[in-house]
Amino acid sequence: MRTAIVWFQRDLRLNDNPALYQASQRFEQVIPLYIDAPKEAGLWAPGAASRWWLHHSLAALSDSLSRIGSLLVIRSGDTEAVLRELIGEQGVAAVYWNRRYEPWAEARDQTVTESLSATGIDCRRFHTGLLHRPQDLLNRSGSPYRVFTPFWHRIEAQMFDQPVLPRVRQLNAPAKPVASLPLADVALKPAHAWADSIAAHWRPGQAAAEAVLQRLVDRAADGYADGRDYPALAVTSRLSPHLHFGEISPGQIVYRLQELAAGDASNRQSLIRQLAWRDFAYYLLHHFPKTPEQPMNPRFREFPWRSNTDRFLSRWQRGRTGIPLVDAGMTELWETGWMHNRVRMITASFLTKNLGIHWLHGARWFWDTLVDADLANNTLGWQWVAGCGADAAPYFRIFNPVTQARKFDAEGRYVRRWLPQLAGLPNRYLHSPWEAPSDVLEATGIELGSAYPMPLVDLGQSRKAALAAYDTIRTPA
C-alpha cells in the first residue's frame, strides 16, 4: 500500500484542491496533516483573530474529512521534523502540498523539499492559491511591474482561464492508526472574551465559504460596483477570510462569477479586479520580499515618524480618537475582526498622516485583529496609504475623515451602528461632534471629553504637519 501525506496549510478545503486531489488519485492511502509551527513565520505568525479563525476552520476541515472516511492529523513542532517523524511511522512515499507565497514560507518549503527529496521522498508542490504565479510575469524590460494598471492589462484576458478540480469524495486512511493532537491542544483559540464577540459575525470553513459565494452569485453581486465604497451597505463580498485560509480558491470564485449575466458585467468586473489586486499584492511580496517591514520606496527610510507613539496608538487601536468615522471603524474591527475597505483606508490614513505614526504599527494591529489578516494584502495596503509603496497614494492625498464621512456615510448609519453613544446627534454634527453647539450637545446628553473624547489632533493642523514632514524626504527639484 503506497501512502502519501497531504500537508494542509492555507488550502483548508476538499474542493478544487490539487494536492489533495492528485494524492487521492495516485495513492492508496492518504494522511491529511496540519502542522502547527507558528515560529517559522517569524514576526508574521498568525495573530489572535487569525488563530481564532484557524481553530474553527481546522475543526470544519476535520469534520469534512471524517465524512469521506479520513481523519485530520494535527501535530506541532518543527515542520521538517514532524514530516520526517510521520514518514518514518507510516512508511510514507510522498508529501504533496499546495504552495503558499509568503517569502518565509517559500524559503522554508524549498528547504523542506530539498531535504526530503534527498532521502527519496517524492515532494510535490501545487499552485492554486493565486490566479497567476508571481515569477511568471515581468514587464517589457524584464523587471517586475510596480504599477497595478499595466499588471492588470497583462492578466485581464487570462482571468477566466482557471481550471477547477472536482471535490475529493473518498480518502483511504492508513491501516495503522496515526497519532494526532486534539485541536484544543494546539494553542490557537485566544482565551479572550473578545473571541466570542467575533464569533457572532463569522462562520469559518469551506461550507460557509461556498454559501457566501453562492449568495454573492445569487444576488448577481447586486450593487457591488457602485456600493462597495459605502460602509453602511452590506454589498461587499466578505470572502476575504475564507480566501486567506483557502476555504475557497480564487479559481472557484472566478469560475462562479462567470455565471453573472451581461447586465451584471460591471459588478463582475469590479469583483474580478479585486482578485487581480490580491494577485498583485502577492506578486509584489514575491518580488520585494522585504516590504512587510521595509518601505518599498527607500526614501521613506528617512521619514520623520513620531517617536513616542504610546498614547496616540492605543487611542487609535481602541477607537478613542475623537474622530467618529475613525472610531467607528476601529470599533467595527475590534468587535467583528473585520473592517470595511474604505474605512480601512481612512483609519490608516489617519494613523500615518494625522497622527504621524509609522505604518508598521498599524500593520501590526491589523495583523492581530483582522480575521482576514494577510501578509501580502496588509503590506500593500499600508505602504500604499503611507505613500511609500507600489503605485502609492501621492503624498498630498490625505484623507479628511470628516469629508469622507459626509460623502460615504451621509446618513450616519455606519457611525451610529458602531458608536451608539453618538446616535442622538443630528447628521450635521454626527461626523464632527466638536463642532456641535453646546445646546445641541446638552439636548442629546453627550458630554465631549467623557462619553466621547475630544479629537486627539486638529485635522487641519495635523494635515499641514504631515505635508511638511513629507516635504523633508522629497527629491530636490
Place this chain on the structure above:
DNA sequence: CCTGGAGTTGTCCTA
C-alpha cells in the same frame, strides 16, 4: 530612442 499620456480609492482653494 524619445515623448506624452495615464494611473483604485483626495483635498483645498479659487474663480
Place this chain on the structure above:
DNA sequence: TTAGGACAACTCCAG
C-alpha cells in the same frame, strides 16, 4: 454652488 486646477514623482507603454 460648483467646476477646475494645483498639489510629485515615477512607472509603464503606445506611438
